[in-house]
Amino acid sequence: MATFYDTHAHLDYPDFAPELPQVVARAEAAGIAKIICIGTDLESSRRAIKLAEQFPNVFAVVGWHPSHVEEAPEDLRPSLRELAGHPRVVALGETGLDYHRLPSQKPGAEPAEDERYKAKQAALFRQHLEVAAETGLNCVIHQRDSLEDTLAALQPFADRVRGVFHCFANDAATMRRILDLGSLVSFTGILTFKNGQNIRETLAATPIDRFMLETDCPYLAPVPYRGKRCEPAYVKEISETAGQVKGCSLEELSEATCETARGFFRNLD
Ligand SMILES: [Zn+2]
Numbered sequence: 032m033a034t035f036y037d038t039h040a041h042l043d044y045p046d047f048a049p050e051l052p053q054v055v056a057r058a059e060a061a062g063i064a065k066i067i068c069i070g071t072d073l074e075s076s077r078r079a080i081k082l083a084e085q086f087p088n089v090f091a092v093v094g095w096h097p098s099h100v101e102e103a104p105e106d107l108r109p110s111l112r113e114l115a116g117h118p119r120v121v122a123l124g125e126t127g128l129d130y131h132r133l134p135s136q137k138p139g140a141e142p143a144e145d146e147r148y149k150a151k152q153a154a155l156f157r158q159h160l161e162v163a164a165e166t167g168l169n170c171v172i173h174q175r176d177s178l179e180d181t182l183a184a185l186q187p188f189a190d191r192v193r194g195v196f197h198c199f200a201n202d203a204a205t206m207r208r209i210l211d212l213g214s215l216v217s218f219t220g221i222l223t224f225k226n227g228q229n230i231r232e233t234l235a236a237t238p239i240d241r242f243m244l245e246t247d248c249p250y251l252a253p254v255p256y257r258g259k260r261c262e263p264a265y266v267k268e269i270s271e272t273a274g275q276v277k278g279c280s281l282e283e284l285s286e287a288t289c290e291t292a293r294g295f296f297r298n299l300d
Pocket residue numbers: 125172173174197198
């Protein structure tokens with residue numbers, strides 16, 4: 032059986048708490064050999080580390096999600112440095128910029144609020160990039176409706192830090208700009224959706240050694256589980272669609288995507 036990794040899972044979310052050992056066992060049975068658990072704030076990052084200590088095939092990424100920026104400390108760097116020293120931490124994130132929901136969308140809010148909010152996200156993203164550059168770790172990047180600003184923020188660090196633009200849903204031209212910075216993209220279950228044709232076209236154009244696979248569970252369950260809670264085992268369904276799109280065997284896809292992941296995340300072996 033061809034094995035794959037789930038390079039982006041929110042295993043620490045309460046959705047999984049009642050049956051974590053079973054979720055991890057089902058992934059293993061489906062050939063998903065490693066699961067990377069992604070932190071979204073300090074508490075979540077600490078939970079990710081705990082899971083990585085508990086399960087030998089789980090690894091942790093530590094960081095603060097841009098959508099939770101209002102609760103973030105002024106300077107996250109001391110905490111990031113401390114957590115980054117843990118041997119089961121394989122990257123920083125998820126970090127980045129998310130302009131999907133801006134303060135001005137709330138009734139009575141001033142448009143100037145948006146600028147303050149974006150500046151706060153930019154500062155938090157930059158702190159991750161700085162600590163990544165210091166520690167030699169790469170960054171898991173979340174980008175939504177903020178492409179130009181995200182690329183501009185990453186650009187000055189691109190000689191020292193690589194990013195993976197996770198849950199990639201942009202076109203092939205954007206993918207090439209990301210690859211030109213030395214960064215990667217990764218694809219979720221959206222690949223299997225009926226309306227995912229544009230993303231399948233992007234994957235078709237992406238070189239076999241420049242992308243990874245992920246669930247982003249509990250979200251984005253692939254067909255035939257669409258709409259249900261997603262879990263790491265479903266990388267199997269994602270990989271089958273990805274193999275068809277790339278016109279390669281599952282063994283080739285396994286070898287390429289797992290090697291890319293081992294090259295991107297620290298100490299994944
Ligand atoms: Zn994300």
